Amino acid sequence: MSRPREFDRSNSVAIAMQLFWQRGYTATSLDNLLTALHIGRGSFYAAFGDKQTLYTECLRLFCDRTLDELQALVQPHDYMRLADDFFEKTIFGVPKSRRFNGCLMVNTLLDSVAEEPLVLAQANDGLADVEGLFVKVFDCAQGAGQLGSQHDTASLARFVMLINQGLRVSCRKRRSERYLRAELDSALAFLPGVFIGSC
Amino acid sequence: MSRPREFDRSNSVAIAMQLFWQRGYTATSLDNLLTALHIGRGSFYAAFGDKQTLYTECLRLFCDRTLDELQALVQPHDYMRLADDFFEKTIFGVPKSRRFNGCLMVNTLLDSVAEEPLVLAQANDGLADVEGLFVKVFDCAQGAGQLGSQHDTASLARFVMLINQGLRVSCRKRRSERYLRAELDSALAFLPGVFIGSC
């Protein structure tokens, strides 16, 4: 019936996400995007609306992927390893080129694009979803006797998210792997000690 | 001998710092600065060189002020309160308008200006200085018997900085005071428990 699109839309969103993730919303220009996606302005606006709309789509993709990744790491025989495994995988289990990107949701909060209420809310909601998953898992851990019932799981999850945010900032320091490893270890030295020692 | 400057230079740097702190380097345009400082372009470039040079000056001012503030909170009779007092003062002991700004050093790491190696290094060095002060104070705490000698003070300081970074991200969420308070409390519930319980 009509001329078909010459590029794979969802693939383009994934590429754009990588760009935004690395350089931020404001610092990524339309020309940067067009070059990376190998499309013209006409195609861009027809397919994605505008830059900000595409960004929200990338942010949604990032949230979804993060939640999927996290969910896949849940181990019923040892729920309390989740934070540990999550940090290990998302910081060191990625190609070096992505190591310094941090987290798109955290990055969004510090970009001026966060002045857009809808974008800000989306980043906040994404982080809240991750936190919610941690609460669920900690609840399971309590049910399975892997975490003492005296602990407030919501408070624990909040704390893990604080560590998460701190680590994502540290990623952006572009320091050596050893430095980042020391930071992670300092955090993990607290977590398992507290968690395991209290069940 | 020559025409005197009509504005107070260091006052202007302080004002510019507020702007950069709130909106970020990239999102703060030269026009924004000129308007806020009530000066013309000629005066600006004569006094500050260029935008990035002014930024480094603002960043230095921020680091210095942070260190001063931190130093002033050190209490020899209870060294381990420092992190606690620091977060309390810099997050809740400021006018509401500044609450959401976070930390200029952390913000710098997530701004595209961090692609400038010198700026990146300055932000990293600033955070390292703060961390260094914590190490010193924790060492003092050990010397005074307020912290068990089995603890690695460097590792503790690293952990406090991770919490710090996490909290500064949370500030940018623009949530209610109550939300932020809950985050801080979740973090503090860990710290004093670990610190005090181990001396």
Place this chain on the structure above:
DNA sequence: GCAGTTCTGGACTAGCTGGTACAGAGTAGC
């Protein structure tokens, strides 16, 4: 008042910004 100096504000630049308009290309059904 004059000379020497620096400061000031505005005109100006080249280049980039996100976004629009549109002519023409490519496709599917007929």
Place this chain on the structure above:
DNA sequence: GCTACTCTGTACCAGCTAGTCCAGAACTGC
């Protein structure tokens, strides 16, 4: 081939970007 449709690349736009230039203002010492 024709029609109806969408996609594609490009020319174009107004507005903003950081930064330069310079004539004239303001001051000090003489």
